[in-house]
Amino acid sequence: MSVATSPYVWFDASITPHNAMSATGRALVATSLALLGLAISVLLISMRAWPAALFTGAEMLALVLALQWSSRRLASQEERIVLSEDCLTIESWLHGRRLRHARIEPAWIKIERVSCEAFGCQAVYVRLHGGYHEIGSALSPSERESLADALESAISRRKCGLTHSGKAQVASDRSNSHQVSAP
Numbered sequence: 001m002s003v004a005t006s007p008y009v010w011f012d013a014s015i016t017p018h019n020a021m022s023a024t025g026r027a028l029v030a031t032s033l034a035l036l037g038l039a040i041s042v043l044l045i046s047m048r049a050w051p052a053a054l055f056t057g058a059e060m061l062a063l064v065l066a067l068q069w070s071s072r073r074l075a076s077q078e079e080r081i082v083l084s085e086d087c088l089t090i091e092s093w094l095h096g097r098r099l100r101h102a103r104i105e106p107a108w109i110k111i112e113r114v115s116c117e118a119f120g121c122q123a124v125y126v127r128l129h130g131g132y133h134e135i136g137s138a139l140s141p142s143e144r145e146s147l148a149d150a151l152e153s154a155i156s157r158r159k160c161g162l163t164h165s166g167k168a169q170v171a172s173d174r175s176n177s178h179q180v181s182a183p
Helices: 023-046 050-075 141-160
Strands: 009-015 077-084 088-094 097-104 110-116 120-128 131-135 170-172 177-179
Touching: 009 141, 023 050, 050 077, 077 141, 097 131, 110 141, 120 141
Parallel strands: none
Antiparallel strands: 009 077, 077 088, 088 097, 110 120, 120 131, 170 177
C-alpha cells in the first residue's frame, strides 16, 4: 500500500477505522449470544415449540457471523491521503485491494465540509472541476474537522512555498539556488 510521492511531502495521512472491540470482547459477546440462544431454545423446547428453537439458534448464529464479518472488514480498511509537490493522491484499500485511486492537481482543489450544529462535521470532500472525492468517512466528526483543517493548511503552505517549520522552501532555478523569504 504505497503511494508514489515526490521528494517533498506536505501532508500524509493514513486513516483506519477504529475497532472498539478486541478479539477477547468479540469472543465474550459471541459466547453470551450463544448462551442466550441456548437458554431461549431450551425454554421453547420445554414448551413443545421446537421449530421456534431452531430459528432462535439460526438468529444467534447469524448475529455472531455478522459481528465477525464486521470486525474483519474494519481491520482491513485503510484510506491514504498524500499531498506532494506534484499532486494530491487519495487511495482507499479494503482487504489489500485498492478500491479507489485518485491523483489530483493541487492547484484546482477545494476542501468542503458538510456540517450541522447538532452532529458536527458529517463529511469532508475534496472538490475539483466537476467532481468530488469524500475523505475521512471512517473518522468521527471532530476528527473529520481536524483532517479538513490540516489538509487546508498544507494546501495553503504548499501554495505559499512554506515548509512545516514556517520557513520558506528552497526554490531552485537553472542557474543557481536561492532562499525565498517567508512573508
